[in-house]
Amino acid sequence: MKNIITLFLCFTVMSFAQNPIFTSVFTADPSPHVWPNNPDKLWVYTSHDEPGSNNHYGMTGYHAFSTTDMVNWTDHGRILHLENVDWAESHAWAMDAAYYRGNYYLIYCMKEAGIGLFRTGIARSDRPEGPFTDLGYVKGVEFGQDPALFIDDDGTPYLFWGHDRHCYGAELNKDLMSIKKETYIELTPQLKYVFEGPWVHKRNGKYYLTYPGLTPRRWPEKMFYAVADKPLGSYEFKGVFIDDFKGQSGTNHGGTVTYKGKDIMFYHSAWLSGGLSETRSVMADYLKYDKDGNILPIVPSKKGLGNAKRTRTTLKLEAENGFAAGGELYNVIVDTWIKDFSGRGYVTNFDNPYDHVSILAQVAKPAKYRFKVRYASPDGESNHNILINSHLYREFKFPQSKEFTEIDFGIVNLKAGDNLVRIFRSDWKPTKGDLAIDYIKLEQVFEDEL
């Protein structure tokens, strides 16, 4: 018996589980990138499934994640939402991101209000973690679902998109807001089984177009690829490289990136929801080629990218992002006077009772998180209340601190879906401090760590 227990313990300790990558929130349609100004950091942009939704019709926004070790991830929260896009009414489906001429772009699709057709939207930020500001939709793109922006080595931007068994490509004009009409091409006939979700990457001078496709009358989607000498083809169909797998969602969708010398394929499954096939979670496995440049089949693995027992995500939510990130700034301001803030600045000027900052944290399942607040209160202590989901969590005197410092409030319970953390001035009692809130952190903790 003792031996069996020892064996079980060894197995538990040795079990590797880096898939799904993000276990804190439901994510789909991953778009992985390493930006040229920081080769140490890997970014993954995703769409978001609501807990329990099990369909794609109610999708409303996007998240950005970053890591430097592929085990510990930061969820930067909501980076763009339907509410931030005037022309759209629904279907915040797949997206891509790009670094282009000094700015970060999110290229996404939503259905146009009143018309109900997919458009390809463009949003910009001066920071990789957003939030992103919508600039409008790309002119010349019809049925603009599942956009992917590929920027070639000479800086030429190309847009690919795919919708309901069709796939298209075109060169974009330099402002990214319209296609060069004369370059527009329907790629469908070159991409056997194509359904949606194209993604282009370049390797050894060849262009690889990977895409989810359907063999005749058969769901779920498999991942296929084709290869060309030029971005807009013509493409030679090569075959399947992620076949159906256990626990797959009906769809598959993904992209590739080279990070720290290794090629990685990001895609999605339904492994986290455990049964709700359309409530998805992002996965990653290494992408390998044979000596002729053919992609070797990927068999989705629990182990994923490494030998860690699991990945861990920390939600790092900047106070100043406000409405764009699903929160609220009520009668407070964003300032930059106290140095060493993270993000764009911090929130301050809580002059009156109920002046507050509310910050949105989206999670997949009811779970425990370690809650931290980074603040400064240069002139003295500050009396404030913290609400989590409208319940008083803590009345707290933030001690005087001239510099930003993190307070660890311990473990909190979050519910599945949207959680609002509100920090507000509670009363008229004069306090010397003028509280400045930089960010909050919510770190995943697991049952065996409590």
Ligand code: FUB
């Ligand atoms: O996530 C919504 C839709 O499902 C995407 O746009 C498709 O590619 C499929 O993954």
